[in-house]
Amino acid sequence: MTTTTNALETFVKKATAVSAKVSEVGSLAEAFAYAVDLCDRKQACQLLVSGCELPLSGQGQALCDEKQTKVIAAPALAKKEFTAFAKLCKDKGFELIDSGMRSRLAGIDIGFTVCDLGIAETGSLVLDSSSEEVRLTTMIAEIHVAVLPKSRLRATSYEAEAEVLERMQGGPNYLAFITGASRTADIERVLALGVHGPLELHILLLEDK
């Protein structure tokens, strides 16, 4: 029990240190509510943050004009859960989608995923992204909301190794370790978040025991 508590503390500390926002939720329904609330509080066009207000070439500008309403993507949820989530979104006038990310490359507001494992020592999420929709969701979303069931937390990458390996050995697989938001320090070593992927990463620790 102590090890688990320590792993949890370490995870929160390490994830927070790389600018992830970590909260706890009691159920998936709570996680949906969190995502909807977050989406609601976003600027009318959060895409502004990722460059639409800036002077762009014609080609870059064209992408900004494609999107109209706020969009949340949750590509890998069970049908029942998706329906519940969709209802919450509809109440707010948001669109909830689970496919067609390739036609949304301009960006979506929130990508919602449930992670497969967590690695405490680095505050990392392990997300099997073999589904192209999952992969794209976590890249084109401006905010990535990731649920991590506490039972899936491992202390170190070595402790996660066997489970990760199993996924890789079962045929084609695309798997990601995600730690904080997309970042760069390529201009004068100044840290900037959200260069290609999400600008923010929110991790929701789900009590599942």
Next chain:
Amino acid sequence: MQQAKTLAEYRSQCRQAMDDEFLRKAMDAFAVAYRTNRANAFADMNERELIAEIADAKDAAVSRLDELFAQFKAKAEQNGVHVHLARTAAEANEIIARIAREGGVKKIVKSKSMTAEETLLNHHLEADGYQVVETDLGEWIIQLRHEGPSHMVMPAIHLSRYQVADLFTDVTGQKQEVDIEKLVKVARRELRTHYATADMGISGANFAVVETGGIGLVTNEGNARLVTTLPRIHVALAGLDKLTPTLHDALRIIKALPRNATGQAITSYVTWITGANECAPGPEGRKEHHIVFLDNGRSALAKDPDFRQVLRCVRCGACANVCPVYRLVGGHKMGHIYIGAIGLLLTYFFHGRDKAKNLVQNCINCGACKQVCAAGIDLPRLIKEVHARIQDEEGHPLPSKLLGTVLANRKLFHTLLRTAKWGQKPIVDGKTGYLRHLPLIFGKDQDFRALPPVAEKPFRDRWEKLRPAVEHPKYRVALFSGCVQDFVYPEQLEAAVKVFAGHGAALEFPMGQSCCGLPVVMMGETGAARDVAAQNVTAIDPGSCDYIVTMCASCASHLKHAYPRILEDDPRMADKARRFADKVMDFSTFARDVLGVDEQDFASVSAHTKTAYHAPCHLCRGLGVTKAPRELLAKAGLDYVVADEEDVCCGFGGTFSMKFPEESKALLDKKLDNVKKTGATQLVTDCPGCVMQLRGGAQRRGDGIVVRHIAEALAERIKPR
């Protein structure tokens, strides 16, 4: 890239780079920040153990590359991947161009790959008419500027935000503000359109994991995920050295790579791609996935017992991050395509002698890179050995050959030094004691530090009178002077004799000893290095003494670490050289730990002399001695003040300072500026080479600071007996 034909041309390019004020400032800030970030990142880890494990695992993998490649290929093909092997860079480029041609490709997006830089892939593809867009921010910037990377993980570190804003203004046709946050967003939007319209994505690979047949990519920006997801074709280009038997091997490297590269515990993304994954526009909804392995000399290198460890490199760039020369001249001068210490080596093996021959001389041998290397590569030694190899291939330059011949003959060498004493008479300044002007063999560019004359009487001629009589000695000690102390600074040895007195050490000064040989190693004269090593091991019989003590950090480190290796193939000397090396000890450790020199040996009233300390490279890194000298200063009642960057090289580097005087001077100025900031009136160090550099520099600058060997500073404080 290296186009310089001669050393003089290369030197002049380095000089120009040093005049780039932005570069100098950026590099300084980076060097200082990196040190702290790295230390923090490794704070709760056993760094040495991790590095040793990585080295062992890499060595094991490198020893069976052919086998690993065959296994990987079989495994990957089971998952629908096309695996290729390219013998040369040109072959790799042709394979990739053919894949593009057969796939009807027009536009290609790329994520960062040093291997693609190695093969100059973009040039090839662009010449074939493809549009190639780099998507890593730094790579995109340098691509737009038609430049190569200046750092392995931060390719645009040489550019300012102003230059990037101007560049983006050109690219977008709109005026861009000089605001990094905004510039990054502009890149985000501009590049997003390219992913959407590209037919092919090219990535590198940090790992090719044999047990899964998949690759691993370590990135921060996330562009590699888009590059490997959106286009219908994905080609990964990887050096054969990226083959690693297990996922565990890769996870182990990931523990060190980001920490060493940028001080991050892990990068934002680690992406594992195993097999041909789902891809909507691909054939039957699957990605057309190719992995091209590049040999380009790697197989041959793997079979080279002297240099195979070069293939351990994980491309973290740490060797550049800590290199004092990289910090001065930047990556475009400190490398051809690969950069930093490892870059000097890889240039020789991947891009040939012509590109490497000048570069490899621009290593000051301070050992900073070796200390941080994630794979424990003995970089400084290998750089010297590549230099020696190039000289063996191309013929040795006359000065180098001459020095080798002279040093290998002790009597000739010592006669020359004694003759110099007469020759210098007219030019010794009676007031300062330095040479008034430099003899003709020195260029004008050597004048940044005042040089001392050869001593009236070398230490070896003073020894008979000095030798203390010790009754019931506890230790038999052979003193090794090195040439500088024997012939230029004999007073430093006399001071050491005074500090050792009364502790039961019977001192000997074996007359057959000569130069340690490090200067000829620096010049690439392997034969002469072997000859002098054998002479010294013969002159000082390890069976006749308990310790071989030297006041010169460079000599000590060379005697201890290089001799056993230099003489290992000589059946008459090998064993003796090992025993010799075991007995070598530096002055401070010997005084503190063996003799137990302590507070009561020194005058009881504190001196209140504000004393700064310079840690010689070959002492603090070469021998790992850091505490002993600092503690002795405190024990002696000196007021030790800590200067910034105490363990950064003073710029001497023996013959380095003769070849690259501008760099030597810049390092010296930095060092003396840091000392000056402490308000110290005395600067102490434990190496006569450093003393020569620092004292001569302080004299020229008029810093009014006394520079001494630690033995002198301590001897002055010794209580009279």
